[in-house]
Amino acid sequence: xxxxxxxxxxxxxxxxxxxxxxxxxxxxxxxxxxxxxxxxxxxxxxxxxxxxxxxxxxxxxxxxxxxxxxxxxxxxxxxxxxxxxxxxxxxxxxxxxxxxxxxxxxxxxxxxxxxxxxxxxxxxxxxxxxxxxxxxxxxxxxxxxxxxxxxxxxxxxxxxxxxxxxxxxxxxxxxxxxxxxxxxxxxxxxxxxxxxxxxxxxxxxxxxxxxxxxxxxxxxxxxxxxxxxxxxxxxxxxxxxxxxxxxxxxxxxxxxxxxxxxxxxxxxxxxxxxxxxxxxxxxxxxxxxxxxxxxxxxxxxxxxxxxxxxxxxxxxxxxxxxxxxxxxxxxxxxxxxxxxxxxxxxxxxxxxxxxxxxxxxxxxxxxxxxxxxxxxxxxxxxxxxxxxxxxxxxxxxxxxxxxxxxxxxxxxxxxxxxxxxxxxxxxxxxxxxxxxxxxxxxxxxxxxxxxxxxxxxxxxxxxxxxxxxxxxxxxxxxxxxxxxxxxxxxxxxxxxxxxxxxxxxxxxxxxxxxxxxxxxxxxxxxxxxxxxxxxxxxxxxxxxxxxxxxxxxxxxxxxxxxxxxxxxxxxxxxxxxxxxxxxxxxxxxxxxxxxxxxxxxxxxxxxxxxxxxxxxxxxxxxxxxxxxxxxxxxxxxxxxxxxxxxxxxxxxxxxxxxxxxxxxxxxxxxxxxxxxxxxxxxxxxxxxxxxxxxxxxxxxx
Numbered sequence: 174x175x176x177x178x179x180x181x182x183x184x185x186x187x188x189x190x191x192x193x194x195x196x197x198x199x200x201x202x203x204x205x206x207x208x209x210x211x212x213x214x215x216x217x218x219x220x221x222x223x224x225x226x227x228x229x230x231x232x233x234x235x236x237x238x239x240x241x242x243x244x245x246x247x248x249x250x251x252x253x254x255x256x257x258x259x260x261x262x263x264x265x266x267x268x269x270x271x272x273x274x275x276x277x278x279x280x281x282x283x284x285x286x287x288x289x290x291x292x293x294x295x296x297x298x299x300x301x302x303x304x305x306x307x308x309x310x311x312x313x314x315x316x317x318x319x320x321x322x323x324x325x326x327x328x329x330x331x332x333x334x335x336x337x338x339x340x341x342x343x344x345x346x347x348x349x350x351x352x353x354x355x356x357x358x359x360x361x362x363x364x365x366x367x368x369x370x371x372x373x374x375x376x377x378x379x380x381x382x383x384x385x386x387x388x389x390x391x392x393x394x395x396x397x398x399x400x401x402x403x404x405x406x407x408x409x410x411x412x413x414x415x416x417x418x419x420x421x422x423x424x425x426x427x428x429x430x431x432x433x434x435x436x437x438x439x440x441x442x443x444x445x446x447x448x449x450x451x452x453x454x455x456x457x458x459x460x461x462x463x464x465x466x467x468x469x470x471x472x473x474x475x476x477x478x479x480x481x482x483x484x485x486x487x488x489x490x491x492x493x494x495x496x497x498x499x500x501x502x503x504x505x506x507x508x509x510x511x512x513x514x515x516x517x518x519x520x521x522x523x524x525x526x527x528x529x530x531x532x533x534x535x536x537x538x539x540x541x542x543x544x545x546x547x548x549x550x551x552x553x554x555x556x557x558x559x560x561x562x563x564x565x566x567x568x569x570x571x572x573x574x575x576x577x578x579x580x581x582x583x584x585x586x587x588x589x590x591x592x593x594x595x596x597x598x599x600x601x602x603x604x605x606x607x608x609x610x611x612x613x614x615x616x617x618x619x620x621x622x623x624x625x626x627x628x629x630x631x632x633x634x635x636x637x638x639x640x641x642x643x644x645x646x647x648x649x650x651x652x653x654x655x656x657x658x659x660x661x662x663x664x665x666x667x668x669x670x671x672x673x674x675x676x677x678x679x680x681x682x683x684x685x686x687x688x689x690x691x692x693x694x695x696x697x698x699x700x701x702x703x704x705x706x707x708x709x710x711x712x713x714x715x716x717x718x719x720x721x722x723x724x725x726x727x728x729x730x731x732x733x734x735x736x737x738x739x740x741x742x743x744x745x746x747x748x749x750x751x752x753x754x755x756x757x758x759x760x761x762x763x764x765x766x767x768x769x770x771x772x773x774x775x776x777x778x779x780x781x782x783x784x785x786x787x788x789x790x791x792x793x794x795x796x797x798x799x800x801x802x803x804x805x806x807x808x809x810x811x812x813x814x815x816x817x818x819x820x821x822x823x824x825x826x827x828x829x830x831x832x833x834x835x836x837x838x839x840x841x842x843x844x845x846x847x848x849x850x851x852x853x854x855x856x857x858x859x860x861x862x863x864x865x866x867x868x869x870x871x872x873x874x
Contacts, residue, residue: 176215179225180204182232183211184594184646186629191576191674199643206634207643210568211595236263236302237293239598242654243281247311253281262296267306284308286658288601305601309654310661312687316618316797320358320542321855323351325803326378326723326813327362327391328432329829332839334395337421337437341528342393343839344545345535350843352539355852360536361546361620361668361800363723365391365529367475369554371487374435376825377814379550379622380588382557385611386475387529389521390438392445396531397524399451407447414444426836431826449520464523471607472519474499474562480514481507489556499562526614533615543666543798544617549608551623552589566596566604570635573626577640578674581817584631584639591630594647602655609656613663620717624669624688627652628679653686668717668798672696684715689797692716693725694787695760706767709793718796720787720805723813727802728784729832730810732761739812743821780832781808781847785854792855801855806848808832 177187185207188198205215213228214220241255252259259265267275270287284306291306325347330339332346344362351357366381367388368374381388394400394415403411418440424430453461465472477499484507485492495503508515529545536544552573553559560567567590575585597605612619621627628649633642660667669683671690680690690713697707712718720728726736737753740746746753765783768774771793774786784805791799804811809830815822828836831845842848 186644237304322359336418348536359543476518478558479518529615609659618666712794714795719800
């Protein structure tokens with residue numbers, strides 16, 4: 174019981190419930206290891222008792238918690254709950270972000286949104302206690318009206334101008350076309366976070382080096398203004414690189430080759446090294462310096478890490494002594510010696526930021542009500558830039574994953590070090606605030622992968638299987654308050670990926686704070702009643718409604734059963750093939766019958782009509798946002814990612830393709846009659862031969 178009490182005080186679970194009525198105990202060794210990662214000694218019974226006594230003493234003496242949350246217009250007339258037990262006569266003072274002082278009585282519910290400082294002094298105390306005070310809007314901004322849009326993995330969308338993979342120039346073109354020609358309100362892309370360099374690079378966008386900074390592999394080289402002023406031998410070298418990039422592009426689009434992110438990255442790095450030789454004009458230089466100043470230490474750390482990787486490689490275990498600490502004298506000397514490389518990577522970050530801004534402007538100019546929806550991955554690579562720059566923020570020898578469930582009896586280990594909840598609270602959630610502020614810079618909305626991680630995460634100690642992990646709880650109120658505040662500053666909406674096992678109360682809390690969920694058609698059934706497909710009117714309004722995602726089969730594959738055959742070929746089925754096929758066919762048949770019952774599908778309809786009917790059904794739901802998985806629009810049958818595989822399947826390396834498996838460029842997609850017909854279904858208007866000019870769209874409110 175002593176260990177359980179100590180674990181509870183630090184948010185570490187000693188048991189979990191994988192399903193109603195089932196409780197699974199967590200091994201004591203796991204609990205002790207997780208507590209150790211939080212600098213709490215639980216290695217022996219004596220250590221547990223000593224740690225418990227120390228923890229209880231610290232909490233008893235603490236006047237203020239590290240972080241206090243106030244929700245605007247959502248607080249009772251008295252003090253916020255964390256301050257309810259303050260001794261009578263305690264003097265309170267708040268210093269607002271702008272330096273204004275507020276003293277007792279404090280108008281808690283009317284405090285301006287921001288990150289303020291709260292100080293308290295109890296009667297007889299000689300010293301003040303200090304805490305970060307987060308004043309947040311009660312809800313995140315919402316789309317002004319229901320809208321439809323496109324979901325796409327950006328790398329998979331190649332145009333006639335891209336260098337072997339989709340880039341930010343392609344994103345700008347896609348948003349402009351989708352908004353003007355088809356009335357789309359948003360385009361949602363995969364995480365564009367910076368990857369860890371290597372050969373080969375991990376192609377997954379969900380295990381990045383940095384979530385704070387985007388990857389310059391997404392830069393459209395020709396759109397860098399200085400590109401036009403390259404002359405002489407440098408121009409010839411650039412033209413040669415562009416020709417080689419054209420070969421990469423043609424290899425993907427014409428020869429069926431896989432997207433080679435590494436090869437694209439090498440060509441772009443060489444080209445940008447040349448472009449950098451062109452001096453920036455006075456205005457561009459001033460803009461660059463403004464960006465550097467605004468990004469501050471975080472950008473300097475990121476660029477320094479990139480420069481160290483250039484010099485010593487991405488395996489940090491091979492770096493010279495002292496460079497593992499970003500604040501060491503050795504690192505300072507190395508950064509000085511590599512000053513030109515640090516400056517180069519700073520410049521790359523600026524170029525990428527500029528092109529992200531251009532895509533966001535294109536979305537607004539095209540009349541999109543939301544705009545570009547960016548994606549936030551769950552965590553970062555343990556050897557990446559973020560983990561290096563803030564080592565104290567991450568738990569050592571721990572990895573984020575998922576417990577065993579009905580889909581994976583062995584659980585999952587994602588190889589991502591978790592944030593320490595105690596370190597976040599002690600810093601006033603500074604790393605989280607800075608991360609969100611960076612992502613919201615050019616986002617009309619932000620999708621948060623595995624949004625349940627704002628509440629708790631499954632930690633797996635190094636060397637143990639995922640089945641021996643446990644949940645660690647975060648201060649969800651503080652995490653949501655920071656999210657609401659940064660979304661408010663940006664005027665952007667928030668979408669949570671809440672698929673799979675969700676703790677009771679989580680969806681309700683997210684809904685109360687205005688965070689939309691994710692609803693996938695095939696999973697929406699009346700599970701507590703008839704178990705039939707959920708009627709459209711019973712769907713939740715606060716969601717992005719879609720037919721599939723990057724981790725699921727495209728709709729054409731599900732309709733035909735191709736997804737079952739694919740998993741069979743790869744040895745991934747848990748049951749005999751005939752059973753899996755029969756169950757999948759029954760699921761599809763039931764949905765198609767329901768669509769006919771609703772008058773959305775005619776008898777004898779072909780595959781294309783069936784896809785249209787499914788999306789027509791989605792438009793009947795009250796969902797604020799309806800998302801078209803772009804490969805669905807042309808009959809692509811291949812998932813972008815097949816969970817449970819690594820080298821058995823080309824995850825994250827496939828271009829969008831048609832029903833015949835032939836890759837399609839952005840230009841071919843825009844001209845596709847099948848895509849135009851499906852877009853007409855989503856927009857609720859007849860197909861138009863000519864693109865319309867959209868009026869300026871409303872932002873989130």
